[in-house]
Amino acid sequence: MHENVEREHKKEKPQRQHQKDSGQGFQFNMKEGGLLQKEAFEKTALFSVIRDAVMTNFPAATELDLRNARVAVMRKAAHQTLSQTRAFPQCVTGSYTHSRGINTLTNPLRSEEKVTVHFLNRDGKRITVNALTGESLLDVVVNQDLDIDGFGACEGTLACSTCHLIFEEAVYKKLGPITDEEMDMLDLAYGLTDTSRLGCQVCLRKDLDGMILRVPDMISDARVESEKESSAAPPKV
Amino acid sequence: MMTMVNLVRGSVMKIHGLSRVSLCVPAVCGVRGLSSTSGPKVCIVGGGPAGFYTAQQLLKARQEASVDIYEKLPVPFGLVRFGVAPDHPEVKNVINTFTQTAQHERCSFHGNVNVGKDVTIDELRQAYHAVVLSYGAEGNRSMGIPGEDLAGVFSAKDFVGWYNGLPSNKELHPDLGCETAVILGQGNVALDVARILLAPLDMLKETDITQNALEALAGSKVRRVLIVGRRGPLQIACTIKELREMVNLPNTRADMLSDDFKGIAEALKDLPRPRKRLTELMMKAVKEKGDDKVEKCWGFRFFRSPVEVLAGADGKRATGIRLALNKLEGSGESVRAEPTGQLEDVGCGLIISSIGYKSIPIDPAVPFDPRKAIVPNEMGRVQDTAGLYCSGWVKRGPTGVIATTMNDSFDTARAIIQDMEAGKLDVSVSKPGAPAITALLQKRDVRTVLFPQWEKINAEEEKRGKSLGKPREKLLDVDKMLKIAWS
Numbered sequence: 237m238h239e240n241v242e243r244e245h246k247k248e249k250p251q252r253q254h255q256k257d258s259g260q261g262f263q264f265n266m267k268e269g270g271l272l273q274k275e276a277f278e279k280t281a282l283f284s285v286i287r288d289a290v291m292t293n294f295p296a297a298t299e300l301d302l303r304n305a306r307v308a309v310m311r312k313a314a315h316q317t318l319s320q321t322r323a324f325p326q327c328v329t330g331s332y333t334h335s336r337g338i339n340t341l342t343n344p345l346r347s348e349e350k351v352t353v354h355f356l357n358r359d360g361k362r363i364t365v366n367a368l369t370g371e372s373l374l375d376v377v378v379n380q381d382l383d384i385d386g387f388g389a390c391e392g393t394l395a396c397s398t399c400h401l402i403f404e405e406a407v408y409k410k411l412g413p414i415t416d417e418e419m420d421m422l423d424l425a426y427g428l429t430d431t432s433r434l435g436c437q438v439c440l441r442k443d444l445d446g447m448i449l450r451v452p453d454m455i456s457d458a459r460v461e462s463e464k465e466s467s468a469a470p471p472k473v
Numbered sequence: 474m475m476t477m478v479n480l481v482r483g484s485v486m487k488i489h490g491l492s493r494v495s496l497c498v499p500a501v502c503g504v505r506g507l508s509s510t511s512g513p514k515v516c517i518v519g520g521g522p523a524g525f526y527t528a529q530q531l532l533k534a535r536q537e538a539s540v541d542i543y544e545k546l547p548v549p550f551g552l553v554r555f556g557v558a559p560d561h562p563e564v565k566n567v568i569n570t571f572t573q574t575a576q577h578e579r580c581s582f583h584g585n586v587n588v589g590k591d592v593t594i595d596e597l598r599q600a601y602h603a604v605v606l607s608y609g610a611e612g613n614r615s616m617g618i619p620g621e622d623l624a625g626v627f628s629a630k631d632f633v634g635w636y637n638g639l640p641s642n643k644e645l646h647p648d649l650g651c652e653t654a655v656i657l658g659q660g661n662v663a664l665d666v667a668r669i670l671l672a673p674l675d676m677l678k679e680t681d682i683t684q685n686a687l688e689a690l691a692g693s694k695v696r697r698v699l700i701v702g703r704r705g706p707l708q709i710a711c712t713i714k715e716l717r718e719m720v721n722l723p724n725t726r727a728d729m730l731s732d733d734f735k736g737i738a739e740a741l742k743d744l745p746r747p748r749k750r751l752t753e754l755m756m757k758a759v760k761e762k763g764d765d766k767v768e769k770c771w772g773f774r775f776f777r778s779p780v781e782v783l784a785g786a787d788g789k790r791a792t793g794i795r796l797a798l799n800k801l802e803g804s805g806e807s808v809r810a811e812p813t814g815q816l817e818d819v820g821c822g823l824i825i826s827s828i829g830y831k832s833i834p835i836d837p838a839v840p841f842d843p844r845k846a847i848v849p850n851e852m853g854r855v856q857d858t859a860g861l862y863c864s865g866w867v868k869r870g871p872t873g874v875i876a877t878t879m880n881d882s883f884d885t886a887r888a889i890i891q892d893m894e895a896g897k898l899d900v901s902v903s904k905p906g907a908p909a910i911t912a913l914l915q916k917r918d919v920r921t922v923l924f925p926q927w928e929k930i931n932a933e934e935e936k937r938g939k940s941l942g943k944p945r946e947k948l949l950d951v952d953k954m955l956k957i958a959w960s
Binding site for chain 1: 526530561563564566567569570712713714717746747750751874875876877879880881883
């Protein structure tokens with residue numbers, strides 16, 4: 237029942253999707269690692285949930301393309317399910333109400349490995365944490381209760397820029413591709429640099445072990461007047 | 474997915490920001506668990522993002538501080554509920570963190586209290602150590618042109634309030650029977666309005682847009698929306714996400730004037746990345762005009778300022794708008810529009826002015842700058858008035874996204890904490906806090922809506938929404954809200 241998938245989740249905003257109405261049944265596609273990965277994924281609770289939910293709510297849907305997608309799942313449940321199954325990439329982020337697909341990693345079957353990450357906070361203090369591969373940087377901040385004011389206001393749905401982080405240049409180059417959607421929100425971030433990314437879109441991998449992330453300053457009242465210096469006019473709500 | 478959505482809503486999520494503070498079990502009767510007679514007491518006027526973010530920061534920074542949020546409507550969350558477009562539900566995720574704040578044991582929410590009318594600022598200042606004005610901008614800037622009061626002319630604030638269920642806009646009844654709508658202003662609010670006017674109904678009917686707005690839009694004859702700005706493409710105030718949504722809006726095409734874009738391509742290379750990407754997207758929309766057969770279209774019109782709304786034969790209804798053509802003078806950020814003397818008439822039946830919200834003074838005891846329409850302040854400390862602070866739009870003017878207000882509110886909270894620690898705010902003197910105000914309100918026959926009572930309204934709205942396939946169906950009537958809250 238599963239081969240290549242094109243259809244994308246209907247719940248996503250129509251302008252990002254094309255609807256396909258045809259046929260029955262479901263198809264899922266995973267990245268390299270193909271069959272093994274797919275079978276493992278199919279055993280997960282997450283898979284059942286997605287399949288059932290999609291088939292119930294969108295009976296006309298025939299396929300679900302997971303290759304470049306990012307899915308919105310409830311953080312706690314996802315981690316419980318996934319750490320047990322160890323078969324599905326843990327890089328999931330966002331809220332249910334707005335799904336964005338599932339970000340597949342190249343070697344998800346290796347599942348969780350520990351990585352160390354350092355955050356250079358706004359007050360100059362360094363916060364060192366151990367996290368798991370697959371977690372997004374937003375997940376890390378939230379799950380470990382890091383004291384970073386106002387981080388992740390939109391809960392990872394690409395509707396704000398409060399999870400803005402600045403990477404070291406060498407690390408930045410290693411990160412995955414940046415989508416237009418992420419770039420659009422990043423453009424609004426205060427103190428945007430050439431090595432900036434949104435934390436909710438970057439997932440930990442083994443080769444990012446030891447990276448140092450700088451938490452940029454927020455706009456503070458004193459600098460509102462000099463907003464004119466920043467790269468975009470203050471956006472209206 | 475729907476069950477998942479409900480699961481998420483029902484669960485108590487660990488939202489970052491309050492992790493340092495003991496999260497409480499939702500208060501049963503809205504009465505604070507501890508009767509905190511000691512500790513600084515802060516009062517916040519306005520239950521929108523500014524109010525909640527200020528409260529959040531105060532609660533986190535001072536373990537003995539308690540915060541009371543007063544809100545005019547029975548329902549909290551301000552523009553997150555009434556301003557954010559229905560098809561932007563993820564922007565409303567901040568409601569989760571605000572809910573946690575409201576349920577905090579040292580915080581209480583009091584809805585249905587009109588500060589300035591039911592209780593004065595002075596009375597609040599007597600009952601609390603500090604009062605924070607976070608009441609936003611409930612007025613709007615008028616165009617100041619003849620014909621502005623004709624039927625068919627609306628402020629974006631009212632139009633948005635109408636489709637978002639703001640009780641005071643429920644009788645707006647905008648007539649959508651015309652082919653062309655003109656929006657003055659090119660910020661994100663203007664784009665929201667354009668998008669809602671042209672969005673496919675399939676998309677809208679699953680959102681929390683009000684049912685009456687949905688029905689009006691279903692019968693809408695509007696096919697062409699022009700979004701007019703007085704300056705040029707490089708000065709446009711909207712952001713790229715909203716522009717991209719317009720460009721990608723199904724069953725619509727872009728209808729721009731290439732003349733408006735003279736010289737823009739050459740200017741691209743010197744622009745900072747955000748402005749460059751925004752402009753490039755616009756240029757792409759200009760080039761890819763789209764299929765003429767597509768009925769619905771939208772477009773920017775630059776270098777045009779409204780000078781008069783033109784009435785039809787009966788003199789009562791708008792049938793067009795007269796625009797003055799401008800040229801740009803100056804450079805950089807101080808580029809201004811100067812009239813050329815030329816005029817242009819555009820036939821239209823719906824005119825929406827989206828040139829800015831505006832704060833209003835709510836109490837004569839509070840200093841107010843009528844020119845800037847804000848409460849004059851230094852870093853959130855109200856001028857010449859000890860113990861009075863402000864955050865959000867009433868502090869810095871009605872621009873910026875929720876995150877901007879968040880930063881600003883954190884700043885105000887920090888100023889308050891600083892003042893407490895420096896002794897500028899004397900928190901050693903005992904203040905009565907909420908009980909004193911509640912007693913005053915009772916004498917005046919004003920009954921408040923506590924947070925658990927809002928949650929009853931919330932549950933009712935979600936229930937009504939469910940049967941319509943929407944996340945919620947908002948109650949439009951304050952009386953209905955109160956009836957459910959107090960049932």
